[in-house]
Amino acid sequence: MAASSHLSLRPLPGQNRPIFRSKCRPVRCADDRQALFNRIAPVYDNLNDMLSLGQHRIWKRMAVSWSGAKEGDNVLDLCCGSGDLAFLLSEKVGPNGKVIGLDFSKKQLEVASTRQHIRSKACYNNIKWVEGSALDLPFSDCYFDAITMGYGLRNVIDFRKAMEEMYRVLKPGSKASVLDFNKSTDILTALIQEWMIDNVVVPVATGYGLTDEYKYLKSSIQQYLTGKDLEQLALEAGFANAKHFEIGVGLMGNLVATR
Amino acid sequence: MVRVSRALLKDGGLGISKTLSEILVCPLSKQPLRICEERNSLISDAIGVSYPIVDGIPCLVPNDGKIIDNNDMPKPEGAVDSPDEKGMSRGSV
Numbered sequence: 001m002a003a004s005s006h007l008s009l010r011p012l013p014g015q016n017r018p019i020f021r022s023k024c025r026p027v028r029c030a031d032d033r034q035a036l037f038n039r040i041a042p043v044y045d046n047l048n049d050m051l052s053l054g055q056h057r058i059w060k061r062m063a064v065s066w067s068g069a070k071e072g073d074n075v076l077d078l079c080c081g082s083g084d085l086a087f088l089l090s091e092k093v094g095p096n097g098k099v100i101g102l103d104f105s106k107k108q109l110e111v112a113s114t115r116q117h118i119r120s121k122a123c124y125n126n127i128k129w130v131e132g133s134a135l136d137l138p139f140s141d142c143y144f145d146a147i148t149m150g151y152g153l154r155n156v157i158d159f160r161k162a163m164e165e166m167y168r169v170l171k172p173g174s175k176a177s178v179l180d181f182n183k184s185t186d187i188l189t190a191l192i193q194e195w196m197i198d199n200v201v202v203p204v205a206t207g208y209g210l211t212d213e214y215k216y217l218k219s220s221i222q223q224y225l226t227g228k229d230l231e232q233l234a235l236e237a238g239f240a241n242a243k244h245f246e247i248g249v250g251l252m253g254n255l256v257a258t259r
Numbered sequence: 260m261v262r263v264s265r266a267l268l269k270d271g272g273l274g275i276s277k278t279l280s281e282i283l284v285c286p287l288s289k290q291p292l293r294i295c296e297e298r299n300s301l302i303s304d305a306i307g308v309s310y311p312i313v314d315g316i317p318c319l320v321p322n323d324g325k326i327i328d329n330n331d332m333p334k335p336e337g338a339v340d341s342p343d344e345k346g347m348s349r350g351s352v
Contacts, residue, residue, distance in 0.1 A: 100282070104320050106313070113316070128279045131318040136286035138319040143282070 030133075030157050034104050036213050037081070037155075041107035043208050045082050051201050057084075059179055059252050063148055064088045066245075066256045067177035072096045073145035076169065078134050078162075079103055079152020083112035083127070087119070089148060090127050099127040100139075106131060135161045139169045147176040153255075154180045154224045163237035163257075170259040176239075181217075182246050182253035183224045189250040194218065196251075230255045275317055285310075286319050302327070 040047070048056050064085060069075045069092045077086040080101030089099045103109050109129045116124050132138050134149070134156050147166050156162045166176045184190045197218045205214035225233060227244030234242035234257035241258040280294050285303035292301040292310070300309040301317055308324040310317060 098278075098282075100279075106316075106318075109316055110314075113314075128276070128282075129316050130279075130283070131313075131316055131320055131323070132286060133320045136321050138283045138286040138292075138317075140284050140289065 030104075033155055033157075036216060037103075037105040038107040040210055040213050041082065041105060041111050043210070044108065044111070045084075047205065047208065047210075047214075048084075050204060055248060059248055059254070060084050060088060060150055062247060063150055063177045063179040063254055064092060066175070066254055067146040067148050068175045069093055069097075069146040069148075074098045074143065075100075075146045075148070076139070076144045077101045078137075078147060078149040078166070079155065080112060080129070081105070081108045081151070083115055083129075085148045085150045086112065086127050087115070087124060089146075090124050091121070093126065095123050095126055097126055100130055101127055102130045102132045102134070102137070104131065104133050135165060137165045137169050141168050142171045143169050145171055145174050147174075149176065149178045149180075151180055153178050153230075154220050159225060159233060160237065163233050163239075166257070167234075167238045167259055172259055174259055176234075176255075176257045176259075178230070178255040178257070180253060180255075181221045181224065182248075182250055183221055183226045183229075184246075184250055185226055185228075186250060193221065193251050197221075227253050227255070275312055275315060279317070283317060283319065286321050287324070 037044075052059075067075070067089075069089055071092070071094045073093045074097065075089050075093055077083075077089055077099065080086050080103045083101055086099050086101035090097075093099060101109070101112055103112075109131055113129055116127055116129075130138065134152060135158055147170060149166070153159060153162060170176060181193070182189070184193065197214075201217060202211060202214050205211060227246065230253075231242040231244050234255065237257075239257040239259055242255065244253055244255045246253050275294070280292065280301065283292050283301065284290060285292055285305060285308065287308070288303055288305040290303060290305035292303055294300075295302050295309065298309065299312050301312065301319070302309050303324070307327045309327050310319050310324050312318065
């Protein structure tokens with residue numbers, strides 16, 4: 001069930017070069033990634049703050065804003081992890097709205113659930129946690145008013161399937177907002193990103209005994225899609241409109257796809 | 260932090276809210292699920308699979324599903340017995 005799958009993207013009409021990927025992604029299968037996120041769960045939030053100097057909070061607010069989520073909406077946060085985006089969405093949709101936070105890591109969901117109980121805001125009661133796969137979403141077609149996905153798409157083993165599932169469960173006219181590292185086509189940006197991972201991220205993670213887990217970060221960005229590729233993938237999945245915005249001096253990117 | 264979480268969830272019961280159970284569908288068949296309170300699980304009658312609910316969180320990764328032995332699982336009202344398929348065994352989907 002967790003075997004890695006290949007991804008091939010059909011070219012759009014008129015396009016000469018198909019965007020394709022090798023048959024086997026050379027990094028880990030879904031089970032390994034699930035175990036990785038279970039292992040980093042206890043320190044995930046602290047490391048996010050430290051490694052981004054708190055900037056991730058700004059990027060996540062931008063992602064929520066781009067999703068178009070508003071009061072009373074039913075919204076989904078995919079690969080919710082410890083719940084950062086879900087809590088932001090909860091404040092946006094209010095007590096008449098509903099937030100589902102979905103993740104395949106039990107440990108991350110435990111942290112999210114604990115944070116929900118510790119925080120005093122009553123509106124967080126509108127969040128429900130679900131253990132699930134971004135590739136096989138346990139929701140009906142056309143259900144959600146907005147979807148967010150923060151630092152999740154890069155970690156799934158089948159980008160296309162994840163995109164198709166997001167499309168399927170979104171109401172027509174609604175948006176998916178997908179925040180992640182930017183796989184930059186600018187050489188300088190790519191070099192800076194790589195340098196920061198090698199010389200900041202991995203040494204800090206090593207202090208927590210998580211060297212390999214954060215080394216995975218670099219290879220996962222190498223395996224990821226560029227902004228243009230993401231836009232094309234979204235269109236191929238059926239989205240009417242797709243735009244990728246670079247943020248965080250080009251180190252991060254946010255895809256906004258409208259069904 | 261995790262200990263606090265488990266204590267809170269234990270006090271609140273193991274089940275999930277009716278609202279949530281109405282939103283969720285089987286990740287494989289995309290058909291509705293029903294709650295089995297006896298087994299604290301969600302049942303996909305469409306494909307004969309049950310998914311556990313652990314600490315109030317429904318586990319709907321396809322790998323979490325277990326094929327139901329028809330003789331074992333309480334049925335919904337009005338359901339008719341169907342014969343076991345030859346070779347079907349319990350285990351992860």
